Structures are given as structure tokens and as C-alpha cells.
């Protein structure tokens with residue numbers, strides 16, 4: 107509890123335990139490791155759904171019937187196409203820039219191509235439509251930037267393909283095999299929403315000022331980028347490569363624990379049990395691993411074993427980022443695209459939450475407990491040290 111001139115305020119570091127909104131989209135039971143999307147367990151969604159269907163479900167609240175899903179899919183396909191100006195613009199991006207920065211810039215550009223009306227004039231319909239456009243076009247931006255920085259021709263979408271398969275086509279220049287497309291679609295579903303996580307919260311904050319959906323999503327991308335959030339999956343692969351083999355894991359992990367270093371891909375603010383998404387991806391990672399990756403997977407399993415022995419009693423378990431990188435690596439996705447792919451999936455949640463919050467909107471305006479001095483005298487410049 108802190109005190110300010112106008113009253114007492116609770117202080118929760120990192121807003122732990124604070125509810126910032128009411129939402130019917132997804133729920134995490136952190137004690138038992140359960141995640142549901144609008145009441146349906148993530149395992150059931152992973153087994154039966156597609157990213158397109160999961161997105162519809164998250165945005166609109168009902169599992170779509172055939173016509174609703176067909177109409178939605180057709181509309182999303184229309185929005186995938188890159189404009190010629192976007193292509194020219196992406197070709198001129200600095201080649202060494204991080205793809206997450208490219209993604210923010212692309213969404214910003216997109217917002218300037220079709221400027222939304224000023225805040226209070228935006229209808230929920232227009233807001234939602236722009237949100238759908240962003241969801242549809244993000245994969246095209248990620249693939250286009252990767253091709254441009256590698257000196258390859260930027261491709262337009264192939265509308266005979268579903269969302270995940272089309273991304274792989276636009277990235278690699280050939281239609282993916284069924285298994286690769288399936289795995290990416292699965293990863294998209296698993297990452298699509300996750301309650302009030304840091305990036306989702308940041309989109310709420312931006313949207314709550316009645317700013318536009320483009321600005322909200324840019325905020326989300328910027329927040330996701332950090333290594334404590336979506337950037338962890340890149341770091342997991344780098345760490346496992348550094349460990350090199352299962353035999354080295356014990357020394358590496360014990361030294362890190364002793365030095366109070368965080369092991370990427372472990373721990374979660376809400377889960378104090380095994381993240382159900384990590385469980386699903388772990389099984390895929392084991393089956394998928396080719397020659398190069400299988401050593402990494404073996405190392406990962408060893409790291410998990412040591413971490414379970416050492417820190418699971420503190421409620422630290424593998425999270426979704428620990429195994430997602432393997433799925434991406436196995437289907438030929440470069441490491442620095444792992445976080446952009448997270449954004450391509452999580453954007454459904456971001457847009458859904460912004461739409462939901464618009465209907466209960468109140469600007470976010472918390473307080474900080476001031477702990478600086480008061481009544482300080484202003485010293486003229488010539489009297490300062």
C-alpha cells in the first residue's frame with residue numbers, strides 16, 4: 107500500500123494478481139496447467155481446429171458454421187495481398203534490421219495507406235474490419251521482409267492455400283508439404299491467445315485511449331519482442347546450441363542456477379504447473395526432429411530434466427517457448443523469425459481483446475507511488491555546482 111496526496115493506493119509489482127479487464131476469450135488455470143479458448147480446452151482446439159477457425163472463434167465468440175467460416179476465410183484471403191507500395195517499401199528496409207521492427211513498420215505503413223477515422227468516429231465495424239486486415243496481412247509482411255533481406259523476389263499470396271501454408275509458400279517460394287503446414291497451423295492455434303499477457307495488455311492500453319487498431323497492434327508487437335515475453339523462443343535455441351549436447355547440460359544449468367540466471371523457456375507468471383502448450387509442442391518436437399535438430403531436442407529434454415529436479419518445486423516449469431523453436435526450425439524457419447511468427451499468431455488475440463474492450467472501454471490510467479523529494483527549491487543556473 108502506498109500513499110499519495112489524494113489517497114492510499116495498492117501497489118503490485120508487475121501488476122501481479124491485478125485484474126485489468128473482463129474477458130470471455132481465454133482462461134488460464136495456472137495451478138493445474140489448463141488453458142481454454144472460450145470454454146474449449148487448448149488440446150481439443152489443437153487437435154480439431156485451424157487457425158482461421160480459432161481466430162473466428164476468438165473474435166466473434168461462436169464456433170463458425172460452414173458458411174460463416176467460408177465467408178471469413180474468403181475475406182481474409184482478400185486482405186493478404188501486399189500492395190505494390192508495400193512491396194517497394196519493404197525492399198528498401200535496412201537488410202540488417204530485426205524482423206520485429208520490420209513488422210511494426212509495416213503495420214504502421216498499412217495504417218497510413220487507409221487512415222482510420224479519428225478515435226471517437228471509429229465504428230466497431232470499421233475497427234473490426236481493420237483488425238481482420240492486419241491479422242490477414244502480418245504473415246505476408248514477415249515473409250516479404252525475409253525474402254527482401256535475402257535478395258529474393260517478394261511473392262504475393264497463393265489463395266488456394268490456407269493461412270499457415272500460404273505463409274510458408276510466401277517465405278520459401280514453394281508450396282509446403284502437408285506436415286509442415288499442419289505443424290505451423292498448430293503452433294498458430296496454440297499461440298493465438300493467452301489471457302492478459304504483457305503484449306495483450308499493452309494493446310488494451312493503446313486501444314483504451316480510442317486510438318486506432320493499427321497503433322494498438324504496433325504496441326503489441328513492440329511489447330512481444332522482449333526476451334521475457336515472445337523473444338524467449340529465439341534465446342532458447344541459442345542457449346541449447348551453446349550447451350551443445352546433453353552431457354554438457356548439467357554443468358551449464360547448475361552454474362546458471364547458482365548465478366541466479368534465468369533459463370529461457372522456463373517459468374511463467376500464471377502457470378505454476380506444466381504449460382499445456384509446451385506439452386503439445388514437446389511431442390511434436392520429438393517426432394519432427396531431423397538429424398541436426400535431434401541433438402538439440404535431446405539437449406532440451408536433459409535441460410528440462412535438470413530444471414524439473416532443481417526448480418519445479420518453486421513452480422518453474424517449461425513454457426510454450428521452450429519447445430516451439432524446434433517446430434519452427436524443423437520446417438525451415440530462420441531463428442530471428444520465431445518471434446514474428448509468435449506475433450502472426452497472437453495478433454488474433456490482440457485484435458479480439460481490443461474489440462472486446464471497446465465495448466467496456468475506459469481509459470487505463472493507473473498511478474505510480476511517488477517516492478521522490480517534495481518542496482525542493484529551484485536553484486538558478488549560476489548557483490548550481
Ligand SMILES: CC(C)(COP(=O)(O)OP(=O)(O)OC[C@H]1O[C@@H](n2cnc3c(N)ncnc32)[C@H](O)[C@@H]1OP(=O)(O)O)[C@@H](O)C(=O)NCCC(=O)NCCS
Pocket residue numbers: 120333334335336338366367368369370371372373374375376417420422425426427
Ligand atoms: C516468464 C517470466 C518473465 C515470469 O516472471 P515473473 O512472474 O516476474 O517471475 P520472477 O521473475 O519474479 O521469478 C520468480 C522466481 O522464479 C525464478 N525464475 C523465474 N523464471 C525463471 C527461469 N526461467 N529460470 C530460473 N529461475 C526462474 C526467479 O529467479 C525468481 O526466483 P527468486 O524468488 O528466488 O528470486 C520469468 O519466468 C522469466 O523470465 N522466464 C524466462 C523467459 C521466458 O521464458 N519467457 C517466456 C514466457 S512465456
